[in-house]
Amino acid sequence: MSSKMQSSGSIAQARRTVQQLRLEASIERIKVSKASSDLMRYCGEHAKNDPLLMGIPASENPFKDKKPCTVL
Amino acid sequence: MCKHYLYSILCISTSLCFKPFRCRSLPAQRKYMRSPPIPEMATQEVQLSETLAHLKTESDTLKGKLEEERAKLHDVELHQVAEKVEGLGQFVMKTRRTLKGHGNKVLCMDWCKDKRRIVSSSQDGKVIVWDAFTTNKEHAVTMPCTWVMACAYAPSGCAVACGGLDNKCSVYPLSLDKNENLAAKKKSVAMHTNYLSACSFTNSDMQVRLSRMGEDTCSSFVTALHHFFDLTELFKVFRHVLHDFMSLQGCDKKANVWDMRSGQCIQSFETHESDINSVRYYPSGDAFASGSDDATCRLYDLRADREVAIYSKESIIFGVSSVDFSLSGRLLFGGYNDYTINVWDVLKGTRVSILFGHENRVSTLRVSPDGTAFCTGSWDHTLRTWA
Numbered sequence: 448m449s450s451k452m453q454s455s456g457s458i459a460q461a462r463r464t465v466q467q468l469r470l471e472a473s474i475e476r477i478k479v480s481k482a483s484s485d486l487m488r489y490c491g492e493h494a495k496n497d498p499l500l501m502g503i504p505a506s507e508n509p510f511k512d513k514k515p516c517t518v519l
Numbered sequence: 520m521c522k523h524y525l526y527s528i529l530c531i532s533t534s535l536c537f538k539p540f541r542c543r544s545l546p547a548q549r550k551y552m553r554s555p556p557i558p559e560m561a562t563q564e565v566q567l568s569e570t571l572a573h574l575k576t577e578s579d580t581l582k583g584k585l586e587e588e589r590a591k592l593h594d595v596e597l598h599q600v601a602e603k604v605e606g607l608g609q610f611v612m613k614t615r616r617t618l619k620g621h622g623n624k625v626l627c628m629d630w631c632k633d634k635r636r637i638v639s640s641s642q643d644g645k646v647i648v649w650d651a652f653t654t655n656k657e658h659a660v661t662m663p664c665t666w667v668m669a670c671a672y673a674p675s676g677c678a679v680a681c682g683g684l685d686n687k688c689s690v691y692p693l694s695l696d697k698n699e700n701l702a703a704k705k706k707s708v709a710m711h712t713n714y715l716s717a718c719s720f721t722n723s724d725m726q727v728r729l730s731r732m733g734e735d736t737c738s739s740f741v742t743a744l745h746h747f748f749d750l751t752e753l754f755k756v757f758r759h760v761l762h763d764f765m766s767l768q769g770c771d772k773k774a775n776v777w778d779m780r781s782g783q784c785i786q787s788f789e790t791h792e793s794d795i796n797s798v799r800y801y802p803s804g805d806a807f808a809s810g811s812d813d814a815t816c817r818l819y820d821l822r823a824d825r826e827v828a829i830y831s832k833e834s835i836i837f838g839v840s841s842v843d844f845s846l847s848g849r850l851l852f853g854g855y856n857d858y859t860i861n862v863w864d865v866l867k868g869t870r871v872s873i874l875f876g877h878e879n880r881v882s883t884l885r886v887s888p889d890g891t892a893f894c895t896g897s898w899d900h901t902l903r904t905w906a
Contacts, residue, residue: 458567461574468581471787474824478592482805482823483600486848487866489803491604493847498891499612499906500849509635509652510615510892510906 589825597818597827601866607849610862610872615892618649618902620656623665625896626683627883629719631672634889638679639902640667646681648693651887651894651904660691669718680718688718767807769795774809774819788819790826797841797884801865802848808865810839816853818865830863832870841883846890854881854895860905876903 879898
């Protein structure tokens with residue numbers, strides 16, 4: 448009796464797995480070359496707005512300490 | 520009284536428009552009678568095991584087909600395509616601020632959208648809100664449990680959510696009145712099973728996404744920050760939030776992508792060799808990075824449906840606890856258990872910098888909303904901002 452419950456439980460599990468795999472197998476995919484060039488393009492387009500990448504002058508970055516001014 | 524009100528809101532919202540989601544359950548199995556075995560039962564048992572075997576075969580076939588389909592489109596590697604991109608120069612990044620105040624390991628942190636406030640949570644049970652420019656502490660809340668493993672700042676900046684071993688997510692409204700007892704104003708969303716490992720707000724203050732340790736489910740709950748909650752307001756909020764319906768989750772070695780509307784896991788990636796500790800979207804939303812105990816970070820493209828890059832070195836043997844991208848997505852920052860931060864060129868797959876400073880594991884890492892700095896939290900009880 449309990450083994451039947453176990454197998455019905457694992458059947459439910461197996462059915463779920465099959466359903467899930469069917470779903471995943473059927474999605475639309477694009478080529479890696481296209482996906483990569485899209486990633487590259489995004490990086491290129493946004494690079495100039497990326498402070499950590501480009502480095503912004505210390506005076507504009509609130510985290511960087513400003514150089515002390517000397518009064519001559 | 521307030522708790523009761525919150526619970527009833529959850530029930531209403533659940534039945535009306537938004538189910539807390541898990542893997543879909545199947546139609547109820549036939550109930551077997553508790554009578555002495557008869558020949559019919561034996562046949563049923565044979566049928567059951569045949570079905571099981573049949574399902575297993577189908578599942579294996581599908582797995583094979585999935586790999587085949589993915590492999591067909593694997594025509595080139597990302598770093599090959601990226602050869603024509605200019606290399607990155609030397610990076611000089613260092614600690615700009617050190618936030619001291621926690622009495623134990625810092626477990627999680629998040630930035631406020633105002634780009635200067637930070638919320639952090641610690642094993643000492645405290646949740647602290649800091650001004651990252653001045654390093655002042657603006658609020659401090661003591662949670663009833665230790666190991667506050669997750670914390671997040673609400674998009675409005677008016678509240679923080681946190682949780683951990685107490686098995687629930689609590690939301691604290693932040694007020695400018697320092698004397699106000701924040702703990703008294705909190706609202707809780709109970710979880711019941713397993714402790715909270717991650718939480719984040721969706722685009723609205725009204726909803727948090729929660730993830731439980733080791734569980735292959737992703738849940739979303741209404742936070743109900745306000746005392747008086749009109750149902751019409753609730754509907755307006757859900758219409759807004761539906762645009763923010765995708766969720767990433769790392770569960771053991773798998774990285775899952777959930778569609779919150781249907782409650783389905785729509786994509787799943789299992790290439791890491793050990794538990795995944797962190798997942799973050801690439802800024803365009805078409806890809807995501809993961810960091811794992813196998814000492815690698817990996818990049819998965821959602822439209823190509825596969826892993827497209829691995830960020831690793833033989834000399835790096837300690838696990839990654841936390842990853843995040845710079846604003847353009849060109850840099851990937853990883854916080855490691857060997858106390859360092861490694862900075863990777865996302866496109867070329869090479870390491871551009873290694874940063875030292877923390878005196879124990881880096882447990883959490885986030886780039887600021889405007890990308891001017893990133894903040895790390897560590898088991899050495901401190902947080903550091905780097906730029």
